Amino acid sequence: MSDRLVSCGIAIVGGGTSGLALATELKRLGVDDVVVLEREPIAGGVPRHCGHYPFGVRELKRVMKGPDYARTLVKNAVAAGVDIRTGTTVTALHPDARLSLSTPDGLVDMQADRVVLCTGVRESSRAQRFLGGQRPMGVLSTGALQSMVYLHHKRPFKRPVILGTELVSFSAIMTCRHMGIKPVAMIEETPRITSRQIMRPYPALFGIPVKFDASDLRILGDKQVEAVEYTDAGGIPRTVEADGVIVTGKFRPEAALLHASPIEVDPATGGPVVDQFGRTTDARYFSTGNLLRPVETSSWCWHEAVGAAKRIADDLRDPIGDCPSTHLLASDPAIRFVMPQRLAITDRNGGMEHAQIRLNTPATGHLTAISGGKTLWGDFIESRPERRILMPLAPLLKPDLTEPVQLKIIGNV
Known part of the structure; x- marks a missing residue:
């Protein structure tokens, strides 16, 4: 622990959709001293990287692109009086709502009355999926692709394969179209798309074939991706030539902080064990958003966080107790x-x-x-x-x- 100690009422770990919506609603409910701790230099979370529609329809009553949506959430939080501290990384969770922080001004400990964990999710990596083959350049998650395209305006490849058919896989198609990238195929390990069937015609609109029942996936290439190999439903080896691979979906909660903390982790969700009030096994820690379970939309997380704010404010004023x-x-x-x-x-x-x-x-x-x-x-x-x-x-x-x-x-x- 640090020799420096600061205090606050409610500390929110994570400045994405859930954290910002929660903080804004807490202030609206009259809670003083709400602090959002965000490790990135800019708050807003995943939507900052999603330069496409539709965001904000249900919660903000507007159709927005992701970056505009993220900026609006930040603007609303600041207008409500939320203290957003960017470039601030929580390095440890201690019992009874005490946090260790790495800040631009050095190491600090923070004592809060309540802590709310809103660290969200991330896509499973190539290694976590046990994808075989070589280790060339050009293998990216959807998040990494969106960051390169929307934040850095770079085109990492021209003809990639998309692995997966979750909702985020179709987001990858939209990101590709933004930069003139033309996916050559989507490859799915199950017999049908994972997302809802309403999305089934979407790849065909852009001439992207979908390969179902694929197994034994292997990425080929020396320095850069050259092809993806797989076995089809009939046991026949197939090869799709490509210069990149977008590894999509199979989300996991961003739960590294939990594993050396007093908070019990649910092996099934990968997130914290909580009760119906969102309390973890340390009753001064709460959680909301996609850390609870992978994965929901930004709209769902926004509404979930707004609902959680009332429960947390009530507990702050009148603790549920043991x-x-x-x-x-x-x-x-x-x-x-x-x-x-x-x-x-x-x-x-x-x-x-x-x-x-x-x-x-x-x-x-x-x-x-x-x-x-x-x-x-x-x-x-x-x-x-x-x-x-x-x-x-x-x-x-x-x-x-x-x-x-x-x-x-x-x-x-």
Whole structure:
């Protein structure tokens, strides 16, 4: 820890969509001394790199490009009286809301009344995906591509392959078009696109073929990418000539700070374990936004953060304190994760209205919440991985709830 100590009311770690929306709403609710800690030289988060539409439709009632959206969020926060400290990196999370910071003026410790973690997500790297082949130049994530194109006005390649078909993969197409880059193919490891089927015609509009059921991906090239090899559904090796690879999606929470902290990490989401109020296992730390689970849109994160502000402001004025809790468990192999992972047994209202669930595999059946052999809730679902499933929490929040709540899909076919 540093010899220098500063204090604040609420410290928000991360100056992206969630952090800025949360800070602005906290000030609107009358909370004093709200500080946003942002490691980049400019606040605004991922939208700063996304020079395309549509941002801001639901939350700001305007259709905006990403950089304009980010600037507007910063402007609104500053106008509300939020203290945004850029170039400030949180290096450690200590018990009871104490932070270690690296600032332009040196090392500092900050003691807050509450800390809210809003560090967001990042795309999985080539190494994390275990992509084989050589190690040439020209392999980028969508975020790195957007930074090069929109912030530095550089064209890293002309004819790349896009790996993945998540929503961000289609964002990569828009980024390519902005700089006159023409993707030669999208390669997907599953039988259909991961994003919603409404996006299925989009690649065809720009003459980009989509290769499904691809396996054993390998990147070829000496100094620069020359081709991508894969095996198709029939077991036949295929080669797509290209001068670059855009590795998209498969998001992971930006959770490095959590692993040496007093906060429990959920191995399923990769983010913090939280209750329905957004409290972590250290009750003075909260979290909101994509750190909770990968991955939602900026609009979703904005609304989620605004809702979290009321819960955090209430806890600051009247702490929830210690109360019994039980676990919310994904007890079916088809379920990838559930968030929140804990349920606080309290008469305090105002928590999250829904649990968020994602799948490992496509599933059709009755999603059922069971505790102590008793069914608390159930509903029919037909969904796929990366699709948001919302489950109401009210039927689960019983005063006599003591056993963990297990989620299963009954009759899954």
